[in-house]
Amino acid sequence: MRYILTANNITKCFFKDGKKFNAVDNVSFFLDKNEFCSLVGESGSGKTTLVRIISGLISPDSGTVVCDGESLTPRLRRKNKVICAKLQLVLQNSRAALDPRFSVYESIAEPIKNLKKCPRDEERKTVEKFIEQMELPKSILSQRSGELSGGQQKRVCIARALAADPDYIIFDEAVSGLDAVVRKNVLDLLIKIQKNSGKGCLLITHDIDAALYISQRIAVMKSGRILESVNYSGDIKVFKSEYAKTLISSSSSGIKKYDISVKNG
Numbered sequence: 001m002r003y004i005l006t007a008n009n010i011t012k013c014f015f016k017d018g019k020k021f022n023a024v025d026n027v028s029f030f031l032d033k034n035e036f037c038s039l040v041g042e043s044g045s046g047k048t049t050l051v052r053i054i055s056g057l058i059s060p061d062s063g064t065v066v067c068d069g070e071s072l073t074p075r076l077r078r079k080n081k082v083i084c085a086k087l088q089l090v091l092q093n094s095r096a097a098l099d100p101r102f103s104v105y106e107s108i109a110e111p112i113k114n115l116k117k118c119p120r121d122e123e124r125k126t127v128e129k130f131i132e133q134m135e136l137p138k139s140i141l142s143q144r145s146g147e148l149s150g151g152q153q154k155r156v157c158i159a160r161a162l163a164a165d166p167d168y169i170i171f172d173e174a175v176s177g178l179d180a181v182v183r184k185n186v187l188d189l190l191i192k193i194q195k196n197s198g199k200g201c202l203l204i205t206h207d208i209d210a211a212l213y214i215s216q217r218i219a220v221m222k223s224g225r226i227l228e229s230v231n232y233s234g235d236i237k238v239f240k241s242e243y244a245k246t247l248i249s250s251s252s253s254g255i256k257k258y259d260i261s262v263k264n265g
């Protein structure tokens, strides 16, 4: 199997209370096209640090990230818009991620303007296509992002990421802070997007239920290390680590049932 986005033996250390520690400790990871994977672990386990390295936002102390055969570094990301577009990150805080001065249209059109420079009517059609995919009304296009609900802002951020036509999308805590109904709607939408687009999608989360609901593969992270990475089709017996079992048994959030009709339908 050819893994397209790979992180190889990544280590990153920080200082806490004057002591050096490995926030990410010799981790190897891959994200293939056409899969939904989750990276799950408690707060402070190193997920965000690993993802910032995988996205080329910060450098590891050691190890490499390779995207479609090319070594991905913060320098390359800054210099090369095309590489930058290939891998989109949807951040946890949608409100902060959207420029409040921009209309929804401008927010989604920005990556199209930067990357494609297509005629104005084509640009509008593309923006409208993504708005439709996000199950948002066209009337929202003229609104400012600050006027939208949390769930709508999340959808606009996803539409904006899709507008860059990436091969991979990383969702950092895509559903945290959303109420149970909106949370499930957004998760269902992410499943649909992945299936229809064939993109490689990665959900970063401490929400094991969301990971179980959405993923074909789940990597479990603790104290800077990936304890296990399992293919998941609904049977929690695939998890071998005590930590994963504890996470699953202690979860108490809204989505309990693995909904096979959404996942495979």
Ligand SMILES: Nc1ncnc2c1ncn2[C@@H]1O[C@H](COP(=O)(O)OP(=O)(O)OP(=O)(O)O)[C@@H](O)[C@H]1O
Residues within 6 Å of the ligand: 014, 015, 023, 041, 042, 043, 044, 045, 046, 047, 048, 049, 050, 206
């Ligand atoms: N820039 C930094 N400087 C110093 N320590 C950092 C820095 N970034 C992260 N850390 C520390 O590294 C560890 C891992 O943090 P990280 O944000 O990667 O974890 P996480 O699993 O994403 O947590 P959360 O789910 O709360 O976002 C934590 O102990 C954190 O305090």
